[in-house]
Amino acid sequence: MKRHALSTRIWHWLNLICVVILFMSGLNISNAHRYLYWGAYGFDPADAWLSVVRFPGWATIPGYYNLAAARDWHILMAWPFALGLLFMWVAMLLNGHFWRDLRTSRSEWRPSAMLADIKAHLRLDFEHEGAKFNFLQKLAYGLVLGVFLPLMVFTGMAISPGFEPAAPWLVDMFGGRQSARSIHFLTAWAIFGFFIVHIVLVLLSGPVKQLRDMITGGRDAS
Numbered sequence: 001m002k003r004h005a006l007s008t009r010i011w012h013w014l015n016l017i018c019v020v021i022l023f024m025s026g027l028n029i030s031n032a033h034r035y036l037y038w039g040a041y042g043f044d045p046a047d048a049w050l051s052v053v054r055f056p057g058w059a060t061i062p063g064y065y066n067l068a069a070a071r072d073w074h075i076l077m078a079w080p081f082a083l084g085l086l087f088m089w090v091a092m093l094l095n096g097h098f099w100r101d102l103r104t105s106r107s108e109w110r111p112s113a114m115l116a117d118i119k120a121h122l123r124l125d126f127e128h129e130g131a132k133f134n135f136l137q138k139l140a141y142g143l144v145l146g147v148f149l150p151l152m153v154f155t156g157m158a159i160s161p162g163f164e165p166a167a168p169w170l171v172d173m174f175g176g177r178q179s180a181r182s183i184h185f186l187t188a189w190a191i192f193g194f195f196i197v198h199i200v201l202v203l204l205s206g207p208v209k210q211l212r213d214m215i216t217g218g219r220d221a222s
Contacts, residue, residue: 002217007091028070040176
């Protein structure tokens with residue numbers, strides 16, 4: 001039995017490409033107006049709750065300030081990103097991956113169990129007998145797949161200039177277009193944080209095997 005299903009592998013690499021391009025083009029878009037607000041409106045820096053740094057060209061797509069080109073890249077990747085997430089959720093529910101590997105049990109939420117899992121991670125002990133993922137991994141993947149990535153899709157729709165007239169309820173759900181923009185920005189950096197931690201853990205737990213398994217599927221030893 002494969003450790004990673006074909007649907008998981010396809011989505012993993014497609015999503016990686018989408019997220020990197022979306023993030024870097026988003027930094028270019030951020031450079032157009034480096035202030036974040038809460039509510040429906042915001043244009044005066046004096047009313048901003050946060051002033052964002054200007055991101056250098058090496059971190060943006062394109063590598064120079066161009067709002068129109070950055071938006072084109074952003075929209076180009078937004079569709080495969082959103083449709084890919086929908087595909088992944090359908091696949092996880094149909095092939096049992098969610099129920100079998102990502103769903104947490106009541107016993108895993110016991111303080112003693114969570115503390116033991118944290119201590120094991122600090123010892124760089126990533127073994128978890130009888131399951132593909134331990135509690136912290138399930139929690140992290142659950143937050144990313146069930147909260148962060150969907151938030152990026154829906155807040156992105158809410159701040160799209162042409163979408164608000166068609167679905168004002170979505171904008172209202174986030175407390176206004178500027179609130180949706182702030183949540184979009186914060187969630188993007190939360191995903192970036194997960195990405196960094198994910199890379200570090202892959203390097204610590206055998207990068208060659210991890211990469212090979214995510215390409216070929218590997219073999220499920222559980």
